[in-house]
Amino acid sequence: MTMTEAGLHRVLEPEGVLPQAARRLDTDPRIRPDEVRVRVERLNLDAASYRQLHTAHGGDPDAIRREVLEIVRSRGKMHNPVTGSGGMLVGVVDEAGPDSPLGLKPGDRIATLVSLTLTPLAIDDGLARWDGRSEQVPASGHAILFARSIAAVLPADLPVPLALSVMDVCGAPALTRRVVTRAAAGGVAPVVAVLGAAGKSGSLSLAAARRAGAARTIGLVPSEDEERRLAATGLADRVVRADARDPVAVAAAIGEPAGVTVVCVDVPGCEHGAILATAPGGTVVFFSMATSFSAAALGAEGLAADVTMLIGNGYVPGHAALALDLLRAEPGVRALFTAGPGRDSAQ
Amino acid sequence: MTMTEAGLHRVLEPEGVLPQAARRLDTDPRIRPDEVRVRVERLNLDAASYRQLHTAHGGDPDAIRREVLEIVRSRGKMHNPVTGSGGMLVGVVDEAGPDSPLGLKPGDRIATLVSLTLTPLAIDDGLARWDGRSEQVPASGHAILFARSIAAVLPADLPVPLALSVMDVCGAPALTRRVVTRAAAGGVAPVVAVLGAAGKSGSLSLAAARRAGAARTIGLVPSEDEERRLAATGLADRVVRADARDPVAVAAAIGEPAGVTVVCVDVPGCEHGAILATAPGGTVVFFSMATSFSAAALGAEGLAADVTMLIGNGYVPGHAALALDLLRAEPGVRALFTAGPGRDSAQ
Numbered sequence: 001m002t003m004t005e006a007g008l009h010r011v012l013e014p015e016g017v018l019p020q021a022a023r024r025l026d027t028d029p030r031i032r033p034d035e036v037r038v039r040v041e042r043l044n045l046d047a048a049s050y051r052q053l054h055t056a057h058g059g060d061p062d063a064i065r066r067e068v069l070e071i072v073r074s075r076g077k078m079h080n081p082v083t084g085s086g087g088m089l090v091g092v093v094d095e096a097g098p099d100s101p102l103g104l105k106p107g108d109r110i111a112t113l114v115s116l117t118l119t120p121l122a123i124d125d126g127l128a129r130w131d132g133r134s135e136q137v138p139a140s141g142h143a144i145l146f147a148r149s150i151a152a153v154l155p156a157d158l159p160v161p162l163a164l165s166v167m168d169v170c171g172a173p174a175l176t177r178r179v180v181t182r183a184a185a186g187g188v189a190p191v192v193a194v195l196g197a198a199g200k201s202g203s204l205s206l207a208a209a210r211r212a213g214a215a216r217t218i219g220l221v222p223s224e225d226e227e228r229r230l231a232a233t234g235l236a237d238r239v240v241r242a243d244a245r246d247p248v249a250v251a252a253a254i255g256e257p258a259g260v261t262v263v264c265v266d267v268p269g270c271e272h273g274a275i276l277a278t279a280p281g282g283t284v285v286f287f288s289m290a291t292s293f294s295a296a297a298l299g300a301e302g303l304a305a306d307v308t309m310l311i312g313n314g315y316v317p318g319h320a321a322l323a324l325d326l327l328r329a330e331p332g333v334r335a336l337f338t339a340g341p342g343r344d345s346a347q
Numbered sequence: 348m349t350m351t352e353a354g355l356h357r358v359l360e361p362e363g364v365l366p367q368a369a370r371r372l373d374t375d376p377r378i379r380p381d382e383v384r385v386r387v388e389r390l391n392l393d394a395a396s397y398r399q400l401h402t403a404h405g406g407d408p409d410a411i412r413r414e415v416l417e418i419v420r421s422r423g424k425m426h427n428p429v430t431g432s433g434g435m436l437v438g439v440v441d442e443a444g445p446d447s448p449l450g451l452k453p454g455d456r457i458a459t460l461v462s463l464t465l466t467p468l469a470i471d472d473g474l475a476r477w478d479g480r481s482e483q484v485p486a487s488g489h490a491i492l493f494a495r496s497i498a499a500v501l502p503a504d505l506p507v508p509l510a511l512s513v514m515d516v517c518g519a520p521a522l523t524r525r526v527v528t529r530a531a532a533g534g535v536a537p538v539v540a541v542l543g544a545a546g547k548s549g550s551l552s553l554a555a556a557r558r559a560g561a562a563r564t565i566g567l568v569p570s571e572d573e574e575r576r577l578a579a580t581g582l583a584d585r586v587v588r589a590d591a592r593d594p595v596a597v598a599a600a601i602g603e604p605a606g607v608t609v610v611c612v613d614v615p616g617c618e619h620g621a622i623l624a625t626a627p628g629g630t631v632v633f634f635s636m637a638t639s640f641s642a643a644a645l646g647a648e649g650l651a652a653d654v655t656m657l658i659g660n661g662y663v664p665g666h667a668a669l670a671l672d673l674l675r676a677e678p679g680v681r682a683l684f685t686a687g688p689g690r691d692s693a694q
Binding site: 295 | 353363364365366367368430431432433460461462464465495496497593594595598616619633636638639640641642643645646647648649650652653654655656657658661662663664
């Protein structure tokens with residue numbers, strides 16, 4: 001790809017880095033021929049980012065709102081400097097450059113499927129309509145999409161917040177499907193364990209794993225409440241309860257180690273439990289942005305664990321369509337998305 | 348495995364976590380029946396850890412020494428709290444419990460192949476023989492190995508510091524071999540690019556990639572000096588020069604994207620260059636402890652890059668023997684190990 005397709009020209013500092021690595025982006029509303037300008041309606045903050053903001057400000061909604069505004073003002077993007085994560089947005093296409101390859105036209109209501117950490121964003125309403133109490137942020141302003149951005153027109157048959165929630169985590173079921181399909185193609189259908197299974201990415205990953213040919217699915221959740229709710233959906237063959245940050249408890253709850261373990265718990269410290277829960281030769285897929293690279297690498301080494309560890313790539317071709325199809329086809333997934341807490345995990 | 352095998356009983360705080368996650372370990376020299384006590388002769392600090400210490404103290408050897416001593420004293424292990432990384436050690440077996448499965452006996456000179464971040468360690472000489480100028484640290488004290496530790500008896504045909512350097516990075520060539528072998532088995536031998544190719548893990552990975560059937564190998568280095576030295580070894584089919592932290596420069600230097608990209612540069616900020624250097628459907632293997640999980644995950648998403656990203660697991664069965672064999676068989680690898688700078692990369 002060319003560097004303009006990747007948005008390099010919008011980087012103000014430091015020079016020569018890609019937009020996600022930039023401290024500050026240029027939010028100039030005048031677009032290049034291959035860009036698209038979107039009128040923003042809503043932000044969906046990454047769960048780890050919202051949790052960090054919530055904790056840092058003791059849950060004070062005004063303080064959380066002020067910090068989000070300050071981040072966007074100073075960086076030209078909603079890129080939480082502590083967690084390194086962003087989120088996504090929904091809006092209406094305002095102007096599409098003649099050379100944009102995204103196939104969008106003015107008036108399309110879309111969701112961005114690339115992170116807010118690399119999307120030029122300006123807010124013009126002070127987030128006055130946001131109560132600061134969840135990661136769903138009603139907002140007014142504009143955002144810029146590059147030639148290589150990924151944006152999906154919102155489906156007509158689903159409420160916007162629901163579609164947005166699904167698209168926000170759609171990389172997880174898509175990569176889970178791929179990993180389970182490949183493992184099954186190797187001859188033995190794998191047992192799949194999902195940590196944080198009652199959350200959004202977790203429930204979609206469970207559904208994707210079963211459809212991809214998992215021999216058996218195990219959903220691990222932290223509380224009795226989630227245990228009951230997940231069991232009611234029938235998405236997992238077995239529902240178990242443990243604190244995902246406690247490796248000893250996780251290993252005991254999972255029992256016989258899994259062939260594929262999917263980590264969807266958005267709190268730090270779940271690496272070792274996931275490794276212990278995985279059989280030699282198996283695969284751990286880390287989707288949580290709270291994952292520590294060194295804890296995972298050194299943990300596996302320290303446990304002499306011969307497991308393949310994947311960094312959960314948010315982009316797999318066809319991911320949005322797959323996740324929306326899972327939501328439509330699985331009443332259990334929809335139940336967890338609509339009745340559950342806003343957070344991706346209840347830990 | 349049992350939790351005792353993993354060393355859980357040596358964790359002082361917080362309770363119930365595995366040794367790598369612990370703030371503090373118990374260094375009591377009295378061993379359990381399945382433990383081994385080692386008389387320490389030398390520490391080999393992780394390159395990222397030494398670099399951080401060196402930078403934080405402006406290269407002052409006394410200040411670096413004091414901080415290492417304080418870390419070991421307060422944590423009961425050499426676990427750099429900033430980088431999260433450790434290193435390894437060499438020593439002589441002092442006492443082996445009757446139930447230890449490691450096959451060691453008193454007098455064996457060994458290297459630990461699990462990280463210092465989870466190895467109980469006490470220093471008793473104030474590191475008086477260390478000049479603070481490299482990550483190779485002569486030291487006196489004792490360390491404890493658990494039942495599931497990995498330790499290798501040092502080979503008789505190689506100098507100890509050389510064998511230690513090789514074993515320290517032996518996970519990289521082993522995982523590179525596995526990834527390249529699998530890619531080649533898929534029908535098309537991959538082009539393999541190694542970032543930080545003139546360093547220890549880089550040169551071993553280049554050699555492993557070629558032997559595993561790479562169609563072509565490309566070594567990326569940061570300086571003219573390394574370019575010349577790597578070219579002289581013949582380990583890479585092509586040697587190119589760029590700052591690995593500059594994605595634009597990396598992509599330009601590599602040219603046609605690689606099927607497998609191996610990241611051995613121990614400085615932060617190399618994720619995006621590696622992703623840009625990799626073809627759709629390809630694999631990036633991150634070995635550097637300076638890798639940021641979120642930068643990799645969000646970077647791939649932001650670039651709409653359908654690449655598989657692996658967390659470099661330091662443990663692959665047979666890794667030490669493979670790396671030592673590569674060193675013995677490849678004069679180019681040995682030349683880089685013995686003539687190069689102590690650091691894993693010269694950036």
